[in-house]
Amino acid sequence: MRCVHGQSGPALPAVLAAAAVLTALTASPAEARRRAHHGGGGYNPPYAAMVVDAKTGRVMHAVNEDALRHPASITKVMTLYLLFEQLERGKMDLDTPLTVSANAARMPPSKLGVRPGSTVTVEEAIKALVTKSANDIACAIGENIAGSEAAFAEMMTRKAHALGMTRTHYANASGLPDSDQITTARDLTILARAIQDRFPRYYRYFQTRSFAFKGRVIGNHNHLLGRVEGVDGIKTGYTRDSGFNLMTSARTGDRHIVAVVLGGKSGASRDNIMAKLVQANLPVAYAGARTTAPVIEVAERPRPAVVAERPVATRTLVASADEDDAVETTNSTGQPLDIAPRGGATPQSSPKWRAAAVGAVPASAQAYAPATTAAFPAANGKYASRLPASEPGEARAPAPREAASPAAKPVTVTPWVIQLGAMDDEGKAKSMLTEARQRSGGALGKAAPFTEKVTHGGTTLYRARFSGFSEAEAAQDACRALKRNGFTCFATRS
Numbered sequence: 001m002r003c004v005h006g007q008s009g010p011a012l013p014a015v016l017a018a019a020a021v022l023t024a025l026t027a028s029p030a031e032a033r034r035r036a037h038h039g040g041g042g043y044n045p046p047y048a049a050m051v052v053d054a055k056t057g058r059v060m061h062a063v064n065e066d067a068l069r070h071p072a073s074i075t076k077v078m079t080l081y082l083l084f085e086q087l088e089r090g091k092m093d094l095d096t097p098l099t100v101s102a103n104a105a106r107m108p109p110s111k112l113g114v115r116p117g118s119t120v121t122v123e124e125a126i127k128a129l130v131t132k133s134a135n136d137i138a139c140a141i142g143e144n145i146a147g148s149e150a151a152f153a154e155m156m157t158r159k160a161h162a163l164g165m166t167r168t169h170y171a172n173a174s175g176l177p178d179s180d181q182i183t184t185a186r187d188l189t190i191l192a193r194a195i196q197d198r199f200p201r202y203y204r205y206f207q208t209r210s211f212a213f214k215g216r217v218i219g220n221h222n223h224l225l226g227r228v229e230g231v232d233g234i235k236t237g238y239t240r241d242s243g244f245n246l247m248t249s250a251r252t253g254d255r256h257i258v259a260v261v262l263g264g265k266s267g268a269s270r271d272n273i274m275a276k277l278v279q280a281n282l283p284v285a286y287a288g289a290r291t292t293a294p295v296i297e298v299a300e301r302p303r304p305a306v307v308a309e310r311p312v313a314t315r316t317l318v319a320s321a322d323e324d325d326a327v328e329t330t331n332s333t334g335q336p337l338d339i340a341p342r343g344g345a346t347p348q349s350s351p352k353w354r355a356a357a358v359g360a361v362p363a364s365a366q367a368y369a370p371a372t373t374a375a376f377p378a379a380n381g382k383y384a385s386r387l388p389a390s391e392p393g394e395a396r397a398p399a400p401r402e403a404a405s406p407a408a409k410p411v412t413v414t415p416w417v418i419q420l421g422a423m424d425d426e427g428k429a430k431s432m433l434t435e436a437r438q439r440s441g442g443a444l445g446k447a448a449p450f451t452e453k454v455t456h457g458g459t460t461l462y463r464a465r466f467s468g469f470s471e472a473e474a475a476q477d478a479c480r481a482l483k484r485n486g487f488t489c490f491a492t493r494s
Contacts, residue, residue: 046243047263050185051277053285054193054249054256057292060281061259065185068167069262072237073110073133074183074247075175077191078156080129083122083141084199094123103149104139107174111136112213126202127211131220133236135174142173149173160187162297163194177239185260190295192234192247192258197294206233206249223267224248228275230282236267244270250278255285411450413494416469418447418479420489422461426451429462436466436487443481444468467494 048064059065086092097119105116112134114120120128125141128134142152149172156170165187171178196203209225211218221236230250237245244264250257259277264270420436423429433449447468454461469475475491482489 047261048185049259049261049273049277050189051257051259051281052189052193054196054251054258055286055288055290055292058286060257060285061277062185066167068182068184069245070177070181070239070242071168071175071183071188071262072239072242072245073175074188074235074237074245074260075156075170075173075181076129076133076138077188077195077235077247078160078170079138079141079152079173080126080202080205081191081195081199082145082152082155082159083126084195084202086145087122087202088199092122094121094126096122098122098125098137098140098144100136100140101143104136104143107135107139108176110134124213126205127208128213128218130205130208130233130235131211132218133221135176138174139172159297160191163190163295165190175237175239177241185262188247188260188262189258192249192260194295194297195234196249198296203233206235222246223271224274224278228278230278238267246270246274248274248278250282252282254287255282257282257285411448411467413450413467414469415494416472416475416491417494418466418469418475418482418489418491420464420466420482420487422454422463424459424461426453426462429464432464433466436464436482439485439487440478440481441485443478447478 046064046067046069048067048069049061050059050063050065051061052058053060083092087094098121099119100114100116102116105114110133112120112128112132114136120137120140125137128137129141139149142149146152146155152173153170156173157168160168160170160183165183168183168187169180171180175181207225209220211220222233224231224246225233228250230252231248232251233249235247237247243262244267245262246260246264248259248261250259257278259274259281261270261274261277264273420432421429423432429451430449433451437444437447437449444466447466449464449466452463452465454463466478469478469491472491479489479491
């Protein structure tokens with residue numbers, strides 16, 4: 001399909017007609033999902049979409065734009081953002097070799113299929129991600145920059161938050177299935193603008209139609225390039241849980257939009273939806289001089305008010321099947337996420353969250369920040385790094401266990417407790433507990449909130465905890481329920 005714009009803007013009936021077709025294409029409830037079964041059929045992914053005028057930041061179209069979704073391989077846009085940063089800083093150049101480890105080489109398809117120990121250049125890596133969406137190369141990029149993919153994912157999350165992508169969390173560099181790899185359509189429009197604003201020199205790689213590598217010619221998965229007028233990138237994505245995703249940039253004349261579609265039922269359906277969004281919105285985008293500032297990340301400074309402290313050396317954390325269930329973190333967004341989809345559409349929470357500095361929302365992103373952001377000022381703050389574990393023999397203040405509510409009776413601490421975090425003010429700790437109970441969906445119905453005062457290196461902190469769990473499994477279950485409602489926590493012995 002080719003969209004042709006022969007006039008300055010479509011007539012209103014044409015816009016309405018396009019909108020009607022789009023509605024018909026996405027008529028299924030966005031917050032409902034039927035899981036795909038082995039053997040195929042019956043999959044109805046949760047749909048979300050957003051179109052933003054890149055010159056003004058004006059939202060031109062939005063459906064479930066703040067609902068949590070899995071980004072799939074659109075993740076690689078952030079992976080490339082951090083790689084472009086290395087190029088910009090002179091730490092790498094396009095000919096720098098990147099070593100492909102055994103871990104990277106065994107990533108599942110889509111992949112370039114290089115052998116462990118071999119190398120690819122940075123430019124080859126860029127093209128492999130843009131065209132083939134190569135998971136092995138995405139992992140290799142992360143390992144070469146940060147030393148491990150897990151450390152790189154933390155860098156990705158910090159960068160996302162610094163850009164104003166407050167509801168995004170990365171767990172890997174590729175977008176391969178992971179229940180903790182979450183984002184929103186709104187956040188991805190921020191990224192779509194940011195990578196162009198920050199790296200106009202390197203953004204051109206997203207226009208690559210094909211890539212020649214060791215005798216093979218690899219085509220781009222983005223089939224709108226060259227088919228829809230104005231489209232100049234940028235990335236497709238698909239997993240069973242995400243549905244078919246697409247991030248697009250389109251410009252013609254003096255107009256420029258970015259658009260995101262998540263949860264398409266098929267690649268063709270997703271492409272058709274995106275084509276209609278471009279056709280309906282690009283001709284009526286703002287054609288004057290840019291009125292909004294570039295989307296650039298804010299400084300990633302620590303904020304001492306909230307920390308997720310490591311447990312003391314004698315404390316044993318809960319082990320789970322993937323042995324990450326006990327990882328302790330601060331709340332990665334500083335705010336409860338009240339947009340978790342229902343009916344199984346919520347990305348299932350597993351314990352891979354790691355502490356990350358949260359940046360303030362840049363002014364350029366505030367123009368289309370979610371309306372709920374203003375209700376949670378903490379979203380514009382930043383979190384401190386974790387405290388080191390207490391050393392043996394360290395002086396520790398007595399740990400009075402005080403009920404979170406002044407009127408509450410003293411809490412009897414059970415063998416297992418849940419900790420949400422540690423605050424520098426007891427009132428903040430109590431507020432966190434109150435909010436968690438309200439948003440827990442009944443998972444904390446029999447739990448008792450309390451604070452625990454701890455002094456570490458001259459700093460006094462107040463742990464925000466819930467008692468009421470005699471078994472590890474019960475504490476874990478309640479903690480998972482909290483995570484599904486936007487909180488982070490860990491279960492530990494009392």
